[in-house]
Amino acid sequence: MFTWICPQCGREVPPSYSECPTCAERRQQAAGGQPPTAAPPQQQPPQPQYAPQAAPPPQPQYAPPTQQYAPPVQQPPPQYAAAPPPQYAPPPQQQYAPPAQVYTIGEQKKGTPAWLVGIITVAVLGGALFGLYRFVGRNGTTSNAAAAKTDAPGTSSKNPYAKYVEVVGLRILENDAKKPIVRFAVVNHSPAELTGLELRVVLTSVDAKADVEPLSVIDAKVGTVPANGTKDVEAPLNTKLKVYELPDWQFVKTTFEITAPN
Structure with missing residues (x-):
């Protein structure tokens, strides 16, 4: 059951009361000129009685089994033999036979004929002379044309103005x-x-x-x-x-x- 505590007298008040009955009675007596009566001691609710419980039976104690483990045997690491390097056969060498030298006795290398050399020389000199003649003739023709054009009618070179x-x-x-x-x-x-x-x-x-x-x-x-x-x-x-x-x-x-x- 829930109760609330009066802030003035500190007593527990049932929840059905909105005001503490002890404090209300004291105020009424004080208003009528009667000395306040002591509040009856608050009865504590009876505590429930519980029957003692029997102690649980003792549990048997078991000793943990002891296990004996043999230490592990360390084995040496395996040894691997290195693989031999591959053997390659050398490429076959080609055999070159030296060229056979053939010597001919009594034969000489033929050179350019003298008559052909003379014809080539004359042709080169003739081409050079012809090119020089054309170049000089063209320049002379151009100079004559320019002079004729300067002196021709239609120019103003002869007038003083x-x-x-x-x-x-x-x-x-x-x-x-x-x-x-x-x-x-x-x-x-x-x-x-x-x-x-x-x-x-x-x-x-x-x-x-x-x-x-x-x-x-x-x-x-x-x-x-x-x-x-x-x-x-x-x-x-x-x-x-x-x-x-x-x-x-x-x-x-x-x-x-x-x-x-x-």
Whole structure:
């Protein structure tokens, strides 16, 4: 049976009481002016009586058997004989017999005939002379062509104003009538004004040979060019080719001749 302990008097109180009856009675007596009566001693519940149990019978004691073990006999480790290395038979040696030398008495090695040596020498000298002749003849022809080209019409080497005039900025275009025209700028490098200037401009391909017909020959009346100045010129392009058949400006070479003033 469960009880709870009163915190004031320290007695056990049954769980059916919410308040300790001894403490409640003391408070009532104190309120009525009667001295508090001593609380009856708390009766302890009787202890249950248990019959003594008989002692268990003694258990027999057995001595553990003693076992005798013989010490293990240590056997020596087995000895293994090393396997003999394999024996290989040497490869058979090839026997080479020296070549038999045969000597012939009375025969001599034949050399190159003298007539063949002479023919080869003449052929080599003739080829060298022919190559030298061709090389010298080609250089002479090139020099003559360059000189003829310098002195030919279409250059400005003979006019006293040629060293002051320059043609730059060449452009090949089409006008509104689908006709080819050419535009370029004339530069005056002299400190004096040039008046009445007329040019004959020759357009050729950069890689064209000397005997090839030029792309076009243009007679342009430039007029007056100020000192150290430029002037833009536009003229019709007389050519048998279409505009799309003409090379680009970077592949066109321009030469000119001053026709006026002389």
